[in-house]
Amino acid sequence: MIFILIPRASASAIRINEVLNVEPEINDPNDPVDKTEKRGYIEFKNVSFRYNNAEGEALEDISFQAEPGEVTAIIGGTGSGKSTLVNLISRFYDVSRGSILIDDVDIRKMSQEYLRSKIGLVPQKAVLFSGTITQNIRFGKEDANKEEIVHACEIAQATEFINDMKDGYDSEISQGGTNISGGQKQRLSIARALVRKPEIYIFDDSFSALDFKTDAKLRQALKKETLNDTVIIVAQRVTTVMNADRIIVLDEGRIVGMGTHKELLSSSDVYRQIVSSQLSEEELA
Ligand SMILES: Nc1ncnc2c1ncn2[C@@H]1O[C@H](COP(=O)(O)OP(=O)(O)OP(=O)(O)O)[C@@H](O)[C@H]1O
Ligand SMILES: [Mg+2]
Structure with missing residues (x-):
């Protein structure tokens, strides 16, 4: 056991250190312009x-x-x-x-x-996390209240299938959203962008x-x-x-x-x- 586990652990440790040592390619400027006249x-x-x-x-x-x-x-x-x-x-x-x-x-x-x-971005591959529907939509806006969440879901045409689920907005989504359909995933991902009320919306093949x-x-x-x-x-x-x-x-x-x-x-x-x-x-x- 030890002979098998030690080399594995040391290979993992090397890889983990590599990841930790990666320098980000995209960096913030020293003196950012975080205010604009236009929107x-x-x-x-x-x-x-x-x-x-x-x-x-x-x-x-x-x-x-x-x-x-x-x-x-x-x-x-x-x-x-x-x-x-x-x-x-x-x-x-x-x-x-x-x-x-x-x-x-x-x-x-x-x-x-x-x-x-x-920016409110709906990426080409909708990404959902394990957690409830409400929690998944709050990734777009942490402090979104119930009303905002329902409104976003209405526009995203998601309310019907959410209400059909056993626990409604508290229904559990499994990691990666494997327990709902591709179209349902897309709509939740759209609702997540809508709840942010951004200046710029980007939908990357989100209706396919x-x-x-x-x-x-x-x-x-x-x-x-x-x-x-x-x-x-x-x-x-x-x-x-x-x-x-x-x-x-x-x-x-x-x-x-x-x-x-x-x-x-x-x-x-x-x-x-x-x-x-x-x-x-x-x-x-
Ligand atoms: N991370 C990456 N590294 C290297 N090349 C990439 C990467 N992502 C995309 N490309 C290449 O860049 C080009 C444009 O890809 P892109 O994903 O932007 O196309 P697309 O128009 O969105 O296609 P699709 O309709 O299939 O989504 C392709 O030739 C692709 O192979
Ligand atoms: Mg693409």
Whole structure:
């Protein structure tokens, strides 16, 4: 036993020390700008980004602006860089070239805490923890009261299945959310972002597991809730992005089209291809 356990323990100890000694790549500035005049303005200025271990650039020369009251949608094939683009806004990585401004301030000049307090992110992979539904939603806002939680769940179209569960809002979610469906997980993850009442909402492919009817209902409720906020929606479905104020078409890390649905139909080949692969002629008219 001892011969087996000692080498194992020493290998573990070495690994644990390695993890503890990792220097974070993203650091706060010494003198952070944690106050802004504006709220909800996003600007990408010629942003390029390459992952540390990758050869090519995941994003190349990305420039666009988004404002409060607007919905910006990002569409593009798998691996085109959609998640990479939105994750740069929360500063999970630093840009390789160019800059990202929020409310006219370079995000590298803010503390991460302040930056992230402005953002409600629903990541592509909904992450739930073991605990009750209420506890999971409070990860978005620690002191959220019952009313705020119920309101967020209503918009996220989650109340029906929550009320159907034996203990309602006190029902236990198992680690990773294995005891609920993918669409239910997505909706709880959306409710968690909504309860924060952020300036900027980012939905990374957050409606993909919902049926068309629930998707439409959710987006309609969302629209009312986010009238004065900045919304970024990453999606694969044309029906999800069609009504956005601005659609960004990504292809291999580059913007190959930007405009409204109507504008892109006449200006972007890539967009037309995506549309014609999903919609029938009648739906287009
Ligand atoms: N952590 C990482 N390290 C290295 N390369 C990565 C990493 N994450 C993504 N990539 C690469 O960057 C490119 C863009 O990936 P990204 O996840 O942004 O695509 P996406 O448009 O969100 O795709 P999907 O629609 O499948 O979610 C891909 O080529 C991918 O392989
Ligand atoms: Mg993605």
